[in-house]
Amino acid sequence: MTAEPKSSQFKSAASEALQNPRLQxxxxxxxxxxxxxxxxxxxxxxxxxxxDAGRDLKNHTLANLDAYLLAFEEKALExxxxxxxxxxxxxxxxxxxxxxxxxxxxxxxxxxxxxxxxMISEEIGLNSALEAAGHHVLETDLGEYIIQLRGxxxxxxxxxxxxxxxxxxxADFRAAHTHLDPERTFPDAASLVHEARHVxxxxxFGADVxxxxxxxxxxxxxxGVIVTNEGNGDLSQILPDVHIAVASLEKVxxxxxxxxxxxxxxxxxxxxxxxxxxxxxYKGARRQGDLDGPKEMHFVLxxxxxxxxxxxEFREMLRCIRCGAxxxxxxxxxxxxxxxxxxxxxxPMGSVLTPNFVGIKEGRHLxxxxxxxxxxxxxxxxxxxxxxxxxxxxxxEFEQKLSPQTARYGLGVWRWFAKRPxxxxxxxSIGMRALNWLSGGHGRLKRLPFxxxxxxxxxxxxxxxxxxxxxxxxxxxxxxxGDDQ
Amino acid sequence: xxxxxxxxxxxxxxxxxGDATVKARSAAAQARIRTAKQTGPIPKxxxxxxxxxxxxxxxxxxxxxxxxxxxxxxxxxxxxxSDELRRRNLPAALRMGDDAMLASLxxxxxxxxxxxxxxxxPVTLTAAVGGVSETGTLVFRSGPDAPSSLNFxxxxxxxxxxxxxxxxxxxxxxxxxxxxxADPRTVNLITGPSRTGDIEQKIELGAHGPVALQIFxxxxx
Ligand code: SF4
Numbered sequence: 001m002t003a004e005p006k007s008s009q010f011k012s013a014a015s016e017a018l019q020n021p022r023l024q025x026x027x028x029x030x031x032x033x034x035x036x037x038x039x040x041x042x043x044x045x046x047x048x049x050x051x052d053a054g055r056d057l058k059n060h061t062l063a064n065l066d067a068y069l070l071a072f073e074e075k076a077l078e079x080x081x082x083x084x085x086x087x088x089x090x091x092x093x094x095x096x097x098x099x100x101x102x103x104x105x106x107x108x109x110x111x112x113x114x115x116x117x118x119m120i121s122e123e124i125g126l127n128s129a130l131e132a133a134g135h136h137v138l139e140t141d142l143g144e145y146i147i148q149l150r151g152x153x154x155x156x157x158x159x160x161x162x163x164x165x166x167x168x169x170x171a172d173f174r175a176a177h178t179h180l181d182p183e184r185t186f187p188d189a190a191s192l193v194h195e196a197r198h199v200x201x202x203x204x205f206g207a208d209v210x211x212x213x214x215x216x217x218x219x220x221x222x223x224g225v226i227v228t229n230e231g232n233g234d235l236s237q238i239l240p241d242v243h244i245a246v247a248s249l250e251k252v253x254x255x256x257x258x259x260x261x262x263x264x265x266x267x268x269x270x271x272x273x274x275x276x277x278x279x280x281x282y283k284g285a286r287r288q289g290d291l292d293g294p295k296e297m298h299f300v301l302x303x304x305x306x307x308x309x310x311x312x313e314f315r316e317m318l319r320c321i322r323c324g325a326x327x328x329x330x331x332x333x334x335x336x337x338x339x340x341x342x343x344x345x346x347x348p349m350g351s352v353l354t355p356n357f358v359g360i361k362e363g364r365h366l367x368x369x370x371x372x373x374x375x376x377x378x379x380x381x382x383x384x385x386x387x388x389x390x391x392x393x394x395x396x397e398f399e400q401k402l403s404p405q406t407a408r409y410g411l412g413v414w415r416w417f418a419k420r421p422x423x424x425x426x427x428x429s430i431g432m433r434a435l436n437w438l439s440g441g442h443g444r445l446k447r448l449p450f451x452x453x454x455x456x457x458x459x460x461x462x463x464x465x466x467x468x469x470x471x472x473x474x475x476x477x478x479x480x481x482g483d484d485q
Numbered sequence: 486x487x488x489x490x491x492x493x494x495x496x497x498x499x500x501x502x503g504d505a506t507v508k509a510r511s512a513a514a515q516a517r518i519r520t521a522k523q524t525g526p527i528p529k530x531x532x533x534x535x536x537x538x539x540x541x542x543x544x545x546x547x548x549x550x551x552x553x554x555x556x557x558x559x560x561x562x563x564x565x566x567s568d569e570l571r572r573r574n575l576p577a578a579l580r581m582g583d584d585a586m587l588a589s590l591x592x593x594x595x596x597x598x599x600x601x602x603x604x605x606x607p608v609t610l611t612a613a614v615g616g617v618s619e620t621g622t623l624v625f626r627s628g629p630d631a632p633s634s635l636n637f638x639x640x641x642x643x644x645x646x647x648x649x650x651x652x653x654x655x656x657x658x659x660x661x662x663x664x665x666x667a668d669p670r671t672v673n674l675i676t677g678p679s680r681t682g683d684i685e686q687k688i689e690l691g692a693h694g695p696v697a698l699q700i701f702x703x704x705x706x
Contacts, residue, residue: 281671
């Protein structure tokens with residue numbers, strides 16, 4: 001079992017989210033990422049070519065994945081790291097619990113575990129497993145720390161507390177940091193950051209084990225790479241005696257030069273930086289004479305569904321470098337927030353990953369939570385055709401007969417028409433003329449007959465005045481006239 | 486079957502097809518790793534040279550809230566550092582690694598101590614082994630003379646860098662590491678001070694790492 005999914009409740013969760021003014025305000029405040037991305041990309045004219053290179057290098061690596069993993073393993077072992085393979089979440093948790101148990105210095109074999117932000121750790125439900133075993137777990141990324149205090153899952157893959165407003169953080173800090181002066185004030189976000197820095201700094205020292213994710217694994221060198229802006233990932237791995245890095249299989253890339261390509265894409269797409277503040281390449285344990293660094297270093301390589309994706313029609317999704325651009329630019333995500341998606345991966349990438357990882361039945365609503373506006377694919381640095389993959393999932397869902405009766409009926413009718421092109425064109429142009437009339441020619445529909453579920457929170461674009469086929473014919477006619485002149 | 490074998494056999498089942506055999510894939514991977522040639526396009530900002538390269542480094546470092554002070558020689562470092570400590574109202578004490586170059590300098594009234602980073606660390610001083618002009622990035626490697634914790638635990642992180650060690654882009658850096666055979670445990674690429682956008686997406690400096698990043702750039706290009 002992986003972390004408990006609640007994706008089957010997407011519809012009710014999404015409509016609650018739309019009614020929640022605090023969430024809506026927080027989501028509005030978090031709109032800056034998409035803007036910053038656009039500015040950072042405008043700065044380098046080569047960005048489109050680098051995207052191609054990123055796509056190609058990921059495709060190449062995936063097509064030779066077994067070989068690159070073995071090359072990475074060999075180099076990592078040479079550097080003194082230990083390499084563990086985990087077929088699923090349960091195996092990964094068992095491996096980690098064993099290592100943590102061995103290094104627990106607290107009473108009754110309890111360990112203090114500091115964590116850097118890791119989506120894989122969320123995916124495998126690591127925190128609750130560690131806590132169930134009695135260990136003390138501290139999330140050190142500020143956003144993760146905030147949601148840990150709130151007992152919530154992340155709502156964004158790089159900004160996990162995107163849904164939390166400043167007054168909420170203030171209330172959480174007052175409730176958690178009871179040893180500090182209750183009369184203190186928090187005039188601004190900086191004062192909250194300062195308090196977290198102060199409180200967490202003490203806890204960096206004295207942790208037995210540090211657990212982080214890895215943004216990349218380099219086959220050439222056996223290095224793991226971690227990218228952060230706060231520096232918490234580094235402090236979590238340098239200070240404790242043991243460092244465990246959990247990484248899924250597709251994180252491996254061939255060489256340091258390939259890392260350059262990924263790095264040029266990652267921060268620009270994620271936060272609009274040219275490089276995040278801290279990019280660290282680490283390998284193995286502390287060396288002779290070193291004054292810091294872990295005495296033991298473990299890599300846990302997690303499959304948990306990746307090998308199935310590699311074999312099937314969702315291989316392209318394994319190119320994902322977890323930048324978050326697709327959600328920052330997604331109108332559905334921006335309206336309903338991350339929690340509506342009900343599992344650790346959210347937004348368009350989550351709509352593809354979740355059904356793949358937790359099953360189509362549980363995740364069936366997610367591929368439908370799309371307007372197919374195509375924005376996610378436009379911004380994805382490794383050019384993952386997200387809408388196309390969602391469409392495939394819809395088809396799979398339909399084939400498994402999981403759609404509700406009305407949708408099945410509607411699609412069945414559509415299919416019947418689609419197989420009869422002449423009739424289809426006639427019917428669709430009638431439908432379009434009707435919808436256009438409803439929109440009063442403004443191109444946007446505030447209300448859609450039988451579509452209240454859609455238009456309560458967004459406008460439905462009115463269709464073009466003519467069908468695509470009619471438009472095509474007209475343009476072709478106009479063009480051939482032009483050619484004649 | 487071990488998890489490793491189970492995973493590898495699933496991957497192979499997914500990938501084996503026609504010419505794509507285990508052997509062919511291994512050869513393809515080894516070839517790419519061996520040649521390790523640059524595989525993606527290098528943007529123009531990663532192809533600067535001469536003083537342009539140095540100036541762009543300074544510009545980009547300042548754009549991410551690092552501060553840069555240019556000095557002519559390494560001998561000028563203690564004076565510039567103590568001046569900067571005074572200017573920032575910081576105690577006249579530095580924490581550094583067991584670095585022969587730093588130890589050989591005359592620190593005068595500034596107290597220096599050697600060792601890894603501690604809980605309270607007002608100012609650390611470390612030597613960067615390189616810079617990247619493309620992004621205004623500082624490059625550090627770990628070793629007995631350079632504990633990584635010093636790069637993260639200072640309230641203020643002071644860094645000394647030689648202008649001639651600034652590479653145009655990341656590619657130059659990898660070339661340098663490969664050519665020198667250097668294989669450090671840790672390589673830190675640091676681009677500006679620590680920051681977070683986790684509270685309402687407002688960027689605040691000094692989340693866990695340094696609040697300030699002060700670069701002393703030795704202009705010996
Ligand atoms: S799918 Fe693309 S845009 Fe979305 S997180 Fe992954 S890499 Fe980024």
